[in-house]
Amino acid sequence: MTILGQSVQRVDAVGKVTGKTLYPGDLNFPDQLYMKVYFAKRPHARIVSIDTSAAEKVPGVVAVFTAKDVPVNEYGLGIYDQPVLCGPGSSKPYADRVRFIGDQVALVIAESEEIAAYARDLIHVVYEDLPVVDNPLNAMHEDAVLLHPDRGSNVLTRYRIRKGDVEKAFASADVIVEDEYVTPVQEHAFLQPEAGVGLIDEEGRVTVYVAGQWAHKDQEQIAHALGLPLEQVRVVYPAIGGAFGGREDMSVQIILALAAWRLYQRGIHRPVKIVWSREESIIGHHKRHPYRIRARWGATREGKLVAAEMELIADSGAYAYTSPKVLGNATLMCTGPYEIPNVKVDSYAVYTNNIPNGAFRGFGGPQATFAAEMQMNKLAEKLGMDPVELRMRNILREGSILSVGTPVPKGVSIEEVLTKCALKAGWQKTDTGWRAPEIQTVDAQFPHIRRGIGIACAFKNVGFSFGAPEQCWATVELIGKAEIEKVRVYHAGADCGQGAHTVFAQFAAETLGVPLEKIELIVSDTATTLNSGSASASRMTFMAGNAIKGAAEIALENWKNEERPAKGTYQYRPPRTTPYDPETGKSEPNFAYGYVAEAAEVEVDTETGQIEVKRLICADDVGKAVNPQQVVGQIEGAVVQALGYTIMENFVQKNAVPLTTTLSTYLIPTILDVPEKIDSIVVEHPDPIGPYGARGMGEMPYMAVAPAICSAVKMATGVWMDEFPLTPERVLRALGELEEESEA
Template sequence: MRDLTPTGLTQASGTKGGIGESTLRPDGTLKVTGEFAYASDLWHEDMLWGVTLRSPHAHARVRSLDVAEALATPGVHAVLTHADLPAATRYGLEIEDTPVLADGVVRHHGEPVALVAADHPETARRAAAKIRVDYETLPVVTDEASATAPDAPVLHPGRTDDHAPHVPHPNIVHRQPIVRGDVSAAKDRAEVIVTGEYEVGMQDQAFLGPESGLAVPAEDGGVDLYIATQWLHADLRQIAPVLGLPEEKIRMTLSGVGGAFGGREDLSMQAHACLLALRTGRPVKMVYNRFESFFGHVHRHPARLRYEHGATRDGDLLYVTARIVLDGGAYASSSPAVVGNAASLAVGPYVVDHVDVEAIALYTNNPPCGAMRGFGAVQACFAYEAQMDKLAAALGMDPVEFRRRNAMSQGAVMPTGQVVDSPAPVAELLRRVKAMPLPPARQWESAGGAADVRALPGGLSNTTHGESVVRGVGYAVGIKNVGFSEGFDDYSTARVRLEAVGGEAVATVHTAMAEVGQGGVTVHAQIARTELGVARVTIHPADTRVGSAGSTSASRQTYVTGGAVKHVCELVREKVLELARARFGTYHPAWATAELLLEDGKVVTDGGEVLATLVDVLEGEAVEAEDEWRHRPTRPFDRRTGQGFGHVQYSFAAHRAVVEVDTELGLVKVVELACAQDVGKALNPLSVTGQIQGGTTQGLGLAVMEEIVVDPVTAKVRNPSFTDYLIPTILDTPAIPVDVLELADDHAPYGLRGVGEAPTLSSTPAVVAAIRQATGLALTRVPVRPEHLTGR
């Protein structure tokens, strides 16, 4: 049996590598050389392969299922359907509405219907194709009109979840209004009013590694699951009832994760692999191919948004009304939380006293949608930033100065009534990004006059030499919450051990944090070095043998799990100093009187006098602590007014996009996406810059190329492959200069602010604003396609 987990990640760099330094990632070299073990690399000597049979219809009744031919196929060890489930048959992040296997009705294209385990993946696939399913197709619900029509099929009859009493129709998952001030009175005073209707397409997370994992049955009747996920303990909570096992009999270990961006928050094949392993008594590995991956995880909610803004002639915002309709697809996933985010952040980082917002999420027969980087704030930002440009144009004002005039700052009141009690440098970020030098015009022209087509729209396709190319510049700024909101018990657990190994003090940090590429393993080591004064830190593989670390999402891991590591390191440090005082109390008067510090592997006084080494203090004894850590509590938004202290922290980013547009062919080249962002404290400046550039690029993808296309009549996915679903390559990615501002949040560990999501918000509307300036077109939908620019 191969080692099923990445080797413990150890870093040693003398006394360097603490908070504030650009420490290199311990997994970086392994990943770029191909040596890193991802979940798809898992192997067990006697394992079987699991395959899922999926529905070819978006809405249908399963009249009959015949698995006899599949089960008779040589090499097949098990075929499971809904009728074979041993315990609970549904699961869900917030609402338990998702069938483990189709329960007589399929509600979206690609829904799991049956499972096969065989001794070879091709055998399993061939056997799955032999399963005979008789479907009776049903009418599909694809949008708000069809979902709420008087004769609309109710997709989840008999709903009993907490959200059901607060929605006007059973096909609405959740509704959240935000009401503040007196919009009617403000309208009477408005001198300029602009309205707009906007649309955001369905975006895929497009992570590098498809869903994969390995379930190994255990002698105690339980199971060991090695899995690529974002949230080990949420998976455990949902899997245990499905398997009919107590949680302590399901041991989960994080395997190498090839990206996530929200797409691994929900279950995919976790329960399926475990069910097959427990049925067959053999380890079962499941790995989705790329086609299946498009059906195996949730996507970003497509949205339709209608906004109205009113302002004075001098450019002061008076009121905002908005209606945001999010398509949640067939199952709830995290739609209620996405609705809460979209509604509470719908106005953007601006001071507006009078607000009337409604956000809803629908149940439809489209693919399920849930968490994706930006989580509801992305859709709202595209609309409100388009409105800011419209208002600026109507007022004859510079769009950046108009935004700065209305920008919030510390002490501003959100539409939810929450006071922003940490730095909110919105105006300064806009000033900084505007002040960055612009890239030279007509960069494609060489000294000899020949065109470098790589710098032109269309690139190496050689479609133009610049004849119809026009430049545009656009700006946008966004606001994103950090951490889980609305009263969620958002905590993390850490265990830290300090011991002497080979004459050197070594710290081991153990959390259940999912390292999905964000660099948490690096930051946790930096925190331990800073707090414990040691050079060598080992990061224990993440598993459920330690308490929950929550999800790697909501830009929360450095804040919350980093906060837990810091807190527990402080507990360990106190234990070590108590041990030192006990062992060397008569050695030096400073033991009893001075404040003692751990630094560079030594115990020193606050004056810098060395009293002992950590190795001497420990004398072969390990010091360990484990504890939970929570940020300050939040509260749910009022269901009628949306008022409440709903978010623990806010983050802000501003972008300036420079684009070249071929107006004849409708092709776009993004030349530069400059970003200014406040990060509170850059714990690892190199990693911070990488997060900002990554989020910026994902927003670029939504602006000009990324969309899952769903047939409006059949609700079937038309483009489940990277041949037809386009993502930015290195040739599409522009220069991304970054200006990092560090204004500490006094409520957060080290004053840090969550980084990864905010740049995803504002990069999309900045790119579209630049295309608008270049073309003069309204462009109310993303992604912008060539036909939107040419009319053809």
């Protein structure tokens, strides 16, 4: 019986289609209360005082909580640098400061949402405004105002890589390309805004029903902030309406727990519910990091890369979130999937008063890939060489040494992936090398319409990196007498819409040799499932697959030994990774990678600046397509999301205040923006340590869309676009600059 490789129906399909599946905002409990948050609504200030008396007097208001009510007023995924509630009365230093407009100051709990909102607006806060730092370059100056005075610098994290002798290599290079690239902020725009319910469960545990990406990490952060033992906190994930990294950090988890816990201490045993508006969601959770990247690459006339020098500056926003880890990925990927003998990289993540930036699909990879692939295409142009041919002469292969001085893990398939993408896009492989398809760049009937095609490729880590502890637990229970009648799979992994739970069931059924309908999933509840790690880093299929396979094999062995029911619990640990050496950057950064190549065909209207992506080709090595339909769905969703990032999603902040706080001012792709054709090429080159050869792939299709589109725009218009999104205004401005240069 073969379950893997089959496009079986998703385990959550019927519930979601019929509306029976409940998301956090759908949950309602008897006698529940409602909560509203008082947001700072200013980017940098010290709170002198908070007067909640008027709010407390409103009929129907049950409680108002401020910083003094939080036992351990801090949280953060890597660094505890953010107050749960900002204001006086906290034991933590500098917790009386707000550092971005979405900082939370007070909570109002009332009998209805309307009463809570009305009372919240009666809270009077006296601020002492502080200078706003909204640019990471300015924030890095020695005389800049410190956002976190206890840290001594606005530079949160820095890394460096030193491989070979860069300056000597540049002296021997026949061509050098030097440029600067700017990538934008991006809003996750998941369908389900932040929502949840906090209560005390029947065993006296502080319990939160919420959408997240790592239930046990949410549990840890809640327990820390409330000063409670871990076992006194329970986190349960109902259905999750999208995440893309946007739910890795805290939003409503801690405040829901705080409200339910403090009310219970007052003898009020009532659940508390919150649902954020879209505007609250946009100001209240982190974004994709904007980067400024300076690049200098050199090559020989034969097309061999000899040196790459990179400087990356990432805007972390007001707090750390996952900035150090995102920067780590960008630092590795900024030299692309190529073997370059001489590399120098300096990278920085910097605090500003902008909305915090953190995890987003690709996790630093798309920003770094944009710079690397633009450099490759510019080098190809300068060398008079086909861009695919240049890549093939430098691509990673088995045994290649990465920029960090260690070999790439086995299972390298980028050459095969790039080959399949290029052939599908119309490139030809000849005896003398690769040749690009001939494109009629100007439409004879409409001369203002220009056409172009571009190509790019990338690699992306699978799993946690740079020494971060990596593991995944699973438990499998076999129920029956003479034969297995039911299989219970206990796993904490979050399904954010990507279909992870369906894949869990497929792994269990495949390993046990039972029909899929015998699998029962018990998922995403810290009270019943062990720590799975996060639904991030393209890791869930890889890690959960190995864990479930291991647990199922133990359970099956116990079944054969006549245990009834038979149970197996297994913790999968992949090969270890190591952090960057602080001086050289040498490390073993990842235990596995996925590989992707993408080509884009575009039309540019030179009169309006509008860009239409006609076709996107995306080839991904997924190792083993556990559920091919879901794989294609991930590819199509990722490339459209990346298209929005590249062309239209223009998140505007002025003096650290966002101006695009609704989906009417922050535009995301609709069905009318989807390319006429998306070609999904599923490559299955087994990963040596992946479960049944599978690799994670949720982020790969996103990685190289922006440089592929920008290279296509270059063919169409003759202009390199080194900054995006490619809004009509930006495109027209660039075309105007080109005309001015040609006239001069």
